[in-house]
Each structure stands twice: as C-alpha cells, then as structure tokens.
Amino acid sequence: MCGIAAYLGTEQAFPLLSLALEKLEYRGYDSAGVAVVDADGEIHLTKTINKVESLCRNDSGITMVSNVGIAHTRWATHGSPTLLNAHPHIDCDKKISVVHNGIIENFVELKNQLIQQGHEFASETDSEVIAHLLEQQMKEGLDFERAFLTLNHSLKGSQAIVAVNASKDPIICALRTGYAGGLAVFPDHKGGAITSDLSAILPFLKGTDVKPVIAFLEPHEMATISSQGITYKDENATPIVKNLISISLSDNVVEKKGYDHYMLKEIMEQSDSVLAATKDLIDFSSLQFKNENLTLLGNNSFNKVLLIGCGTSLNACAVAQTYFEELANLPTEIYSSSEFRYKKKFVDDTTLVIAVGQSGETADTLSAMSEIKSLGARLVTVCNTPGSQADQLAEESYFMNCGMEVGVASTKTFISSLSILYSLAIYIGSSTGYLTEEQVKHNIGDILSLPGIISATLKKSDSFKVISDHVNFSNNFLFLGRGNNYPIAVEGALKLKEISYIHAEGYAAGEMKHGPIALIDENLVTVAIATNSNLYDKMVSNIKEVKARNGLVVALVNESNNSLDNEVDFVIKVPEVSIHLAPIINVIPLQFLSYYIALERGCNIDQPRNLAKSVTVE
The missing domain is CATH 3.40.50.10490 (Glucose-6-phosphate isomerase like protein; domain 1)
Known part of the structure; x- marks a missing residue:
C-alpha cells in the first residue's frame, strides 16, 4: 500500500527520494509525490498521478539545491487519486509538509474543528488534517517537535507519519501509532533516512562507509532527524535509546529475466520455492529436522493450533489446517486476521498461533498478533521479509526465502507458505511421537521430490x-x-x-x-x-x-x-x-x-x- 521515504543529509535529496519511491512501487500505488526544503527554508512540492518516473520530468523538484525532503506513494482511501489528494500535504502557511500511512478514524471531527479555527483544506484526504493540526499546535506555542508528539493523543486509529518543517535548519519527525506499516530509521553521521520498506533504504546506502544499521520504531515512538543526528522519544517525550540492528540488504535489481510479467516469472520460479522455504528447517541430506531453528515448537506442548492470515495467506492457512490435524494430531482453527482481531479469543500458553503473510506488514494480521501476544499464546510467523513487523512481534520466524515477489497477486509465496506449514506440522508430529521416524522421513522425502514435480507441471x-x-x-x-x-x-x-x-x-x-x-x-x-x-x-x-x-x-x-x-x-x-x-x-x-x-x-x-x-x- 502507501510507501514512505524521508532523507536529511549532505546529498541532493530529490534524486535519492525518487529512487526510494521506485523501490516502493511494487507495493502498489495510484499517485506519488516529493516535498523538499530548499536552502532558504521553503517547501517545494512535486506530485504525479502517473508512475514515479514522471516525477523526474517535473522541474519543481530537481533543479534546486536541497538536502532534506519527504516522499510518498499513495493508495487512495479518502478521496480519489488526484494531484490534490496525492501526498505530501502542507499546512495553510506552507511551513509544514506531511506524508502518512493509515486511516485517521476521527478525521471528520478534527477537520471540522480545524475549519472553525480558520484552516483551509485543499484535499479530500484525512491525511491533510495532520499538517493543519501541527500548524495549530505551533500557533499555540509548541515547537515543531513537541507539536508532532501530540499526534500520539489527538489521532485515533493506526498511523505511520513523517513530517518536515520549513526552516533553514529543518528537521524530520517520524511517528508510529498502532500498525499501519513500519518505519525503519537509518542513521548516518550527518542525518539519516526513514522508509516504510527496507528495500527503499538501498538508495541512501550508496556512497557511504557507514555500517548499515536500522532502528525500528515501535508504536507511539518518535524519531527526529536533524543535522546533528537522530534522537528518539516515547509518547511522554522521554528520551529513549533504540537498539540498532545490523542489516544485510542486496541491491540486486529484480528483473523479469525475459518474461513479459513479474507474475509469470514468479510462477516459473516455484520449483525453487519449496527447498528455499524449508532449507532452514530440514537437512535434506539426512532427512532430519534442524532442531536448533525450531526450538519453540520442539520445547513446548500445545493443545491446539490457530492459523491466521489474509487473502492468499488465509488460503494457505486453510490448506494447512489439514496438515496440523492429520500430521500433528492437534485441533486446528483458521481465521481471517481481519475477523479474528474483533472476536472473543480463546487462547493461552498452550495455543500455538501461526501468523502467515508474505510482507509481514499486513495491518490486520499485526494487530491480531499484538493482542494474541498479550494473552500469552505462543506466537510464530511465516513470512518473506526478515525485519518486518511480524518478524519483530513473533517469538520465532520462518522465512520463505523465495526472493522479492513483485507481482501484486501472490504466487510463489503461496507455495512457500505451504511448504513451511507442512514441515512444521510434520515436526510437531515427530516431536510428540504421533508420527513414527519412518513416517517423518517419508514425508520429508515427499518435500524433496516436489521441485521436480513442480517443474514437470510448469512445462505444461x-x-x-x-x-x-x-x-x-x-x-x-x-x-x-x-x-x-x-x-x-x-x-x-x-x-x-x-x-x-x-x-x-x-x-x-x-x-x-x-x-x-x-x-x-x-x-x-x-x-x-x-x-x-x-x-x-x-x-x-x-x-x-x-x-x-x-x-x-x-x-x-x-x-x-x-x-x-x-x-x-x-x-x-x-x-x-x-x-x-x-x-x-x-x-x-x-x-x-x-x-x-x-x-x-x-x-x-x-x-x-x-x-x-x-x-x-x-
């Protein structure tokens, strides 16, 4: 869905932000935009309702010298995909620019209040409310950073927000409330970058000798990037120290490799998906499980399994219900994450919950995972994105390892999910003694035979x-x-x-x-x-x-x-x-x-x- 990128440093901001937006295109979008702050402290906007590359044909964002800016790819929720509704948004005085993921549940109430206070709105979006809220708070005496922190309490719903102020010494503020996509903060020696997707960090790494480390914002945490570096605060404005996580990112361009579409390429890659997904779980030379990567499943006794996901991942859960019932001998339930999060939950520490999702960023699944964790259930995830919010929430993560899936319609991640879920069910059945050693090796052998059978099917x-x-x-x-x-x-x-x-x-x-x-x-x-x-x-x-x-x-x-x-x-x-x-x-x-x-x-x-x-x- 919506993608966010922001940068403050010593390089030209616009080219880097444009490259970051290109990395975010695969998520889907209907408009895009960039806001930069020039040396005189003025904000300049450029937007498009076409592809990201069309931004580069708009001189308003390219010719000026600017080392700070924010950018966004939008998927319309409030208001149709138009230039006025595209992000970034600005306040009445053009002193604040904002990009936003999420839905502001009380935006009508806030908008009416701001209109009564004299604010004029240019768009139909809920996101523009944020710029005017910040403007109003600053008129009432707060500085930009403290005004930004008040969003924790004034906005209802889940949000990921990044804003920049118009100043000769601008700062960028970022905030998360709930689960509306993650925000990864990349520090360097004279500023830093923020993105909603790890792949979009890559343009900011080029030409630096800085060790690539990332801080992930948790709900209600704020990051501030200035020319002096990056600081973090909780919702009470108390400074906090974030753990920096070393990352390994490949800048391999995902190409179609001669195929007409990414979807076709990804379908044809499925013969490789099974072993890639299970290589961390199974030693195929000995037909044995790698117990060191399955400690939670091997060291606990479960009374039932709960599988949650959305879309194609939910369908994978539905197939896997049979796996856990017949191979692990455990009663198994499946739920759509969007429904499960609002129902009464019967889970405890004897419940194994498996959250499935290719991105690890699906809002409904993350919200369900957060609540499940608070109830004491044992939580693992099957996903394709190390470092994602699902990965961070789970006690144990099992990665698909199938490479980036660019096509919006999931294909290879479906088969990867099923391969992992099948393996987990066999492992539990093995650990409890429900399956004999001979049955376990037979089932693992079936996994080993799948790539050849998939290849034969693809040839048809x-x-x-x-x-x-x-x-x-x-x-x-x-x-x-x-x-x-x-x-x-x-x-x-x-x-x-x-x-x-x-x-x-x-x-x-x-x-x-x-x-x-x-x-x-x-x-x-x-x-x-x-x-x-x-x-x-x-x-x-x-x-x-x-x-x-x-x-x-x-x-x-x-x-x-x-x-x-x-x-x-x-x-x-x-x-x-x-x-x-x-x-x-x-x-x-x-x-x-x-x-x-x-x-x-x-x-x-x-x-x-x-x-x-x-x-x-x-």
Whole structure:
C-alpha cells in the first residue's frame, strides 16, 4: 500500500527520494509525490498521478539545491487519486509538509474543528488534517517537535507519519501509532533516512562507509532527524535509546529475466520455492529436522493450533489446517486476521498461533498478533521479509526465502507458505511421537521430490494456455474443490478476480446444491478440482450435476485419469502426489489460467487496479 521515504543529509535529496519511491512501487500505488526544503527554508512540492518516473520530468523538484525532503506513494482511501489528494500535504502557511500511512478514524471531527479555527483544506484526504493540526499546535506555542508528539493523543486509529518543517535548519519527525506499516530509521553521521520498506533504504546506502544499521520504531515512538543526528522519544517525550540492528540488504535489481510479467516469472520460479522455504528447517541430506531453528515448537506442548492470515495467506492457512490435524494430531482453527482481531479469543500458553503473510506488514494480521501476544499464546510467523513487523512481534520466524515477489497477486509465496506449514506440522508430529521416524522421513522425502514435480507441471503451461483461450469469453467462473482442495478452489477464484477482474467464486463442491447451482448455464465456467482423493467419486457427481445443466466444465485431474476425458469440456492433467501435497501442484494450472485470461483481456497483470502488495490499513 502507501510507501514512505524521508532523507536529511549532505546529498541532493530529490534524486535519492525518487529512487526510494521506485523501490516502493511494487507495493502498489495510484499517485506519488516529493516535498523538499530548499536552502532558504521553503517547501517545494512535486506530485504525479502517473508512475514515479514522471516525477523526474517535473522541474519543481530537481533543479534546486536541497538536502532534506519527504516522499510518498499513495493508495487512495479518502478521496480519489488526484494531484490534490496525492501526498505530501502542507499546512495553510506552507511551513509544514506531511506524508502518512493509515486511516485517521476521527478525521471528520478534527477537520471540522480545524475549519472553525480558520484552516483551509485543499484535499479530500484525512491525511491533510495532520499538517493543519501541527500548524495549530505551533500557533499555540509548541515547537515543531513537541507539536508532532501530540499526534500520539489527538489521532485515533493506526498511523505511520513523517513530517518536515520549513526552516533553514529543518528537521524530520517520524511517528508510529498502532500498525499501519513500519518505519525503519537509518542513521548516518550527518542525518539519516526513514522508509516504510527496507528495500527503499538501498538508495541512501550508496556512497557511504557507514555500517548499515536500522532502528525500528515501535508504536507511539518518535524519531527526529536533524543535522546533528537522530534522537528518539516515547509518547511522554522521554528520551529513549533504540537498539540498532545490523542489516544485510542486496541491491540486486529484480528483473523479469525475459518474461513479459513479474507474475509469470514468479510462477516459473516455484520449483525453487519449496527447498528455499524449508532449507532452514530440514537437512535434506539426512532427512532430519534442524532442531536448533525450531526450538519453540520442539520445547513446548500445545493443545491446539490457530492459523491466521489474509487473502492468499488465509488460503494457505486453510490448506494447512489439514496438515496440523492429520500430521500433528492437534485441533486446528483458521481465521481471517481481519475477523479474528474483533472476536472473543480463546487462547493461552498452550495455543500455538501461526501468523502467515508474505510482507509481514499486513495491518490486520499485526494487530491480531499484538493482542494474541498479550494473552500469552505462543506466537510464530511465516513470512518473506526478515525485519518486518511480524518478524519483530513473533517469538520465532520462518522465512520463505523465495526472493522479492513483485507481482501484486501472490504466487510463489503461496507455495512457500505451504511448504513451511507442512514441515512444521510434520515436526510437531515427530516431536510428540504421533508420527513414527519412518513416517517423518517419508514425508520429508515427499518435500524433496516436489521441485521436480513442480517443474514437470510448469512445462505444461502451453496446454493451460490453450484451455484459457477457450474459456476467456466468460465473465463468471465457479471453482469447486473438496477436502484440502477446497481452499485451492478459493485461491483459484481469488487469482482470477484479482488480475482479470472477472467475477469468480470458490466453493466447497458439497455446497454447490445450496445456492451456486442456480447460476449454472452455458455461460458459466466451472473449474472442478478432481485429483485423486477419498472424495473423488463425490467430485465426479458434482461435475455430472453441472453438465446436466449445460454448464461448461474444466476438470483438473491426475495424469493417469482418463475417465473424464469424454465427460467434460476440457481436462487439465497434473502429476500425482500425496493427498497432502496435491494442493501445491493443483494451484499451478489455476495460476496459469488466471494469467493467460488476464493477458488476453489486456489487464495490468503485475499491478491490478485497486490492489496493493502490502495492505497496511484496515
């Protein structure tokens, strides 16, 4: 979602901030802007409702000498994507500029109050309220830094805020309240930088011999960057000392490597994802777990497992429910983070909570994690981002290690998540003695075989395209699955609606007669996941019910199955694996189906409309 960058130092600010914004583009945005303070202490703004690169064609931000500025990529929440609504925002006197992630829940009340005090607003956003609040506080006698600290108490909701004042000796202030995206502070000897994403720190590291260390702001903490360095305070204005964390960042440019889209590249990388995700957990030469990286799971006795996530991560949780129930013999619940955070919670120190998310910055998941931790449950996370807020909140983190996923629609991180969750379930089953040593080695061997099977499935992409060419006429799709393929039906529908903007629903096949069957006709495409399982015959019955109503059916079956070749309109064939690992294989043709349909329709595959890679607001 929204991205933040700020810089105060000895280099030209605008080029560095522009590069930082380019690093933030993958998160999704609909507008962007930069504010810099010149040597005379005046603020200059440049904004765009196009790509970040278009900022560089606007002379207002480039020609002046300026060593301080703030920048932002916006994903619209309050107000449409226009230049006026784009960040940064300024106050009436053009003495303060602000960028903001989050939603101000009491902004209407604050805006009305400020209007009564004589403030004039230029935008429709809630974020502009912050600039005018600071202006008002300074009119009432507070300096910029103390005025900024009052935001802790005046704003309701979760926020990440950075502001700069117009002065010949300007300062930058940053503040977090709740979970609206993180803020990482990078100090150097004459100032520093702040970003909402570690990748955006990279432009500020070039040409320095400063050891790359980062401080992460916790909720209600403030950082102030001046030419003298960086200071930190808590919400009571008490100075605090932050732990500086050494970081290892690679400036490898994420390239498409000859593919037309990042999404296609990331689908094709999935044969590498399984072993990358599990290499920290399993020694594949001995088929043994690395106990030193699984201390929390190995040293505790759990009575139940709770899996939480959003979007594709929630679908991974739904698949993994079966893993923990059948391999670890533990009752397992799954919840959407956005729902779980508002319900009564039955967790304690015998509950293992696993929070899943590729970015580690999803607001709903972070809020749920924070509350879960306060209730004493044991908390771990599966994510793709070391140093993320989820990583910091969790007692133990299991990283996907699959490299940056640029496409907004998650693909390889789904398979990475499932690989880790499957491994964790086996480990718990092994630790408790529920699984025999022979069963453990057999299941680990199945993991080891997956890369080759995934590669074989990826090689079928041309056949998947042929089928997509026959069904892309439809504006309505129904995906059906049973057992642990039901979440794959939901994931297939999610991918299709995300990138092709087609209405698609994922349903448990046994529920078809309880509503969806009313929609079936020759214009509805039904994708039925019918790979081998103990529910295969029931799935075939569902397929026949669709065909009896003139529905068009695409059946996903194993390569050895020819029984449906003359019963359905199109057949997708995939290699056969164990029932537990079938979802990992079965999702791949559905990813391709979505990709090729979106391609045919001319959709923006890597950055679909209205979607963001990291959802940092509710």
